[in-house]
Amino acid sequence: MLRSTILGLGSYVPDRVVTNDEIRFLNDQHVKCAEPQTETNDEWIKKRTGIEARRYVPNDGKIGSSDLGLYASQRALEDAGVTAKEIDCIIFATLSPDIHFPGNAVFLQSKLGIDGEDGCACFDIRQQCSGFIYGMQMADSFIKTGVYKRVLVVGGELHSHSLDYTTRGRDVMVLFGDGAGAVVMGPKETDSPTDGVLYTHCGADGSGAMDLHLKVFEIAKLPYVYYDAKNRDQNSIMYPQMDGKKVFLNAVRAMVASVGRALRETQLTWKDIDWFVPHQANLRINEAVVQYAEIPPEKALNTIQYYGNTTAATVPLTIDHWRKAGKVKKGDLVLSTVFGAGFTWGSAIFRV
């Protein structure tokens, strides 16, 4: 039977580590001030979210999310032993593209040096924190139907430039970090029922769309971008808005249901699966999912402590982090479950 499989994986985070102690002193240029700019503290952030630090790009205006995606992709290609020229499709998941259009995938294609007349297909997808699993499902379908043979799936986010570094924005601002992760996927003929990518499922509930959103503009209005830096009611359009408690409850509920569905539909148990890799939004969300879905706690992998929420990048970033640490081994079976703005969610079961 023809399956898709992960040929290689890579991730990238910027060097700058921003701790919880430092973040309250940062202004909107990420410069550390003498006085706190936001009323928050290490104890609150750690207790409510599990986050200890996150990574930020330099504030010199030279790096975009497509660059973060490029660095992760180069590592994934090297890991796969595949050259950029062999890629016949790029799927880039991001909620923080370099510009409104065109999307990041074409910028990445150019930066990989594979643009031009015979350039491969490029897709940009959104789906926020669920983007990576949505991208994997697309790649899996393309590969199994023979449409494409080597698909680069990338999740890359630059959050640090679009956060509100005042007490007004503290509930969202402390959560997010910059980073990227990528996988190269390709076809594999196999008789084993547990080889390659053996399951994907995605879902969404649009009634939660405005419970976590970032407008920036409203195309229905004239002018469609209106921003008054001095008017706090008007400038909130530039920053993510979130009903944290609603997102939290829906995340736990949807992720527990998604894990249950994945196990039911594949008839696998936790004896068969090596690792649970949940999206990294809040350690308390993941601990609740582990508890209610009856997942062996020692099989759950988290990295939110070190990187915060990197949205579409969390899944490959977490797998790569624990692979480098020697925990995740080649061929291990992973069940990954995500939840994000939309609301969107999904699960995939695959060998790394």
Ligand code: ACO
């Ligand atoms: N520092 C200090 N105090 C804070 C902070 C902060 N950073 N943020 C909020 N508070 C205050 C609140 O103002 C509130 O104060 P009050 O009691 O005086 O009114 C108090 O802390 C409690 O706030 P709650 O909102 O009740 O805190 P909660 O325990 O719900 O935690 C949090 C808030 C961390 C945001 C939580 O709701 C959460 O993680 N929700 C899910 C968020 C998430 O997953 N987002 C990403 C989704 S994925 C995607 O697609 C992008």
